[in-house]
Amino acid sequence: MECVILAAGEGKRMNPLTSKRPKVMIPVANKPMLEHLLLAVIESGITSFVFVVGYHEQAIRNYFKDGTDFGVKIKYATQRRQMGTADALLAAEGLVSERFLLLNGDMIIKPSDIRNFLTENAPCVGTFESTHPEDFGVVVSEGKVVKELVEKSKTPHGNIINAGIYLFDCEIFNILKTLSLSDRGEYELTDALSDYIKDRKLHSSLLSSWLDIGDPWNLLDANESMMKVFDDEIFGTIEESVFINGNLILGEGSVIKSGTYIEGPCIIGKNCIIGPHAYIRGCSAIGDNCHIGHSTELKNSIIFPDTKIPHFNYVGDSVIGSGCNFGAGTKIANLRHDRKNVKVHGQDTNRRKFGAVVGDNVQLGINCSVNTGTVIGSRVFAAPGSFIEGKIEDDVKIGR
Incomplete structure (x- = not known):
């Protein structure tokens, strides 16, 4: 069996993190x-893949190549x-034969659920019981037997949702060619299911676990989920007087300096400098070539490669892009005083604690304060002492 993964989209809800990837x-x-x-x-047993790519496709092609590094075969459709x-x-037509698995590329799913799903007959849609x-x-x-598929409704007819995993055979391509543009001006895969539903051919299969990564704050949920299942791997250097409580992956060339306290699970990439006297709290993932420095506290955050958070900083429940530099004393708040869920542009994150989304190559001067639910665009420069909240567009200069 082959697996088609849809990976062509920009992911506009993820901006500014998708400005260059x-x-x-x-x-x-x-x-x-x-x-x-x-x-x-792969763990479910499939070794032949088709990646449908588009937006910044070369990044995907360069990373995964033909699949040899993963022990599989990967073909590409643009x-x-x-x-x-x-x-x-439809771009994948001609690259698959007979029955195939189709996945949206922005989900976390267990191999056991995929194996169970593969035992179903096509056409089939994977479903999940959602709290929202x-x-x-x-x-x-x-x-x-699927009777109805209702796209996002304020009054949903139940809590079983479409998880974006399908089993199809090549008949689906003939149906795709008959579709008209939707109200959103797109050709929707869900519209292609209407004929199957009318003829009572579409079946559903309930997944035990599934996580959609649609918005930036969903990255923290996915990060936490993936970090619960690894063992220690120490390739770097840990100096004396470092205390580690919990699992840690430490990349080659990285150094954890004296006085640092790490609460796992924590992943630190290659060629990083951590400390001295840093405090890294659980479910933090630090990319390659980062510096988390003296008296800096990092909690439940994702730090992209090549970012420096070096002196007296606090970053909690946040996603920080690559190439950023935080001036000494810069803090990101992650909790509202009224303890209500944090909102981003009025959208409820369903998280009581959430800090900020920071794009790539952001430079924050000393003693900057970033409020909860803030989104800072790429290449933003903030003067020392700036208070930052709301949505900041790319290339903005804040303060004097």
Whole structure:
């Protein structure tokens, strides 16, 4: 069997993190989210893949190549225009034969669920029981037969949602060619399912575990999920008087300096300098070539490669892009005084603690304060002592 993974989209809800990378290449636990998905499918027994790429596709091609490094075969199809999921799948026509697995590239799923799903007959859609079904397409079934698929509704008909995992045979490509543009101006894969539903051919299969990575704060959930399952791997140097409580991955060439306290699970990439006297708290993932320095506290955050947070800083429950530099004394708040869920642009994150999303190459002067739920665009420069909140567009200069 072959597996098609849709990885062509920009992921606009992830901006500014996708300003120079495709969404599926955003790191989770120091690996691109697409790599986690690929490894899960490989563990389920599939070794032949088609990646549908488009936006910044070369980053995906350069990283995964032909699949040899992963012990599999990867072919590529390019979606030349960003015209929806049906259009993306149609790009893979001719590269698959008979029955195949289709996955959206921005999910976390267990290999055991994939193995169980592969025992179903095509066409089949994977479903999941959600606590907030209004954010997804809801699947209404009678037994396993799908009766209705309702896209995002404020009053959903149940809590079983479409998880973006499908079993199809090549008949689907003929259906895709008959579709019209949706109200959003795209060719929607869910529209292609209507014929199957009308003829009572579409079945559903409930997954035990699934995580969608649609918004930046979902990265923290995925990061935490992936970091619960690794063992210690120490390739770098740990100086004397370092205290480590919990699992740690430390990359080659990295140094943890004296006086540092680490609460695992924690992943630190290659060629990093941590400390002295840093405090790294659980579920933090630090990319390659980073500096987390003296008296800096980092909690439950994702730090992209080549970023410096070197002196008297606090970063909690945040996602920080690559090439950033935080001036001494800069802090990111992660908790509202009223203890209500943090909102970003008015959107509820469903998280009581969430700090900020910071784009690439952001330079913050000394003693800057960043409020909860802030989004800072790429290449932003903030003067010393700046107070930053709300949404800051790319290339903005804050303060004098």
